Amino acid sequence: xxxxxxxxxxxxxxxxxxxxxxxxxxxxxxxxxxxxxxxxxxxxxxxxxxxxxxxxxxxxxxxxxxxxxxxxxxxx
Numbered sequence: 001x002x003x004x005x006x007x008x009x010x011x012x013x014x015x016x017x018x019x020x021x022x023x024x025x026x027x028x029x030x031x032x033x034x035x036x037x038x039x040x041x042x043x044x045x046x047x048x049x050x051x052x053x054x055x056x057x058x059x060x061x062x063x064x065x066x067x068x069x070x071x072x073x074x075x076x
Contacts (some may be wrong), residue, residue, distance in 0.1 A: 050056045051066065064071055 047056065051058055051062060058066060
């Protein structure tokens with residue numbers, strides 16, 4: 001007859017797999033970090049485009065980077 005595929009043993013209370021190898025954890029962690037980094041880069045790129053288009057208001061740091069003449073105190 002057909003054999004059922006072997007499933008990972010689970011802890012009785014948690015429902016999580018009983019063991020996770022360090023290699024599996026590192027693979028998951030690298031993937032998670034790469035996804036988070038890609039999302040941050042995309043958000044930063046979109047914000048920069050929106051600033052250039054004048055859609056959003058700049059914060060102080062962005063204003064200093066993009067329009068430093070605003071902070072020139074030599075005029076006073």
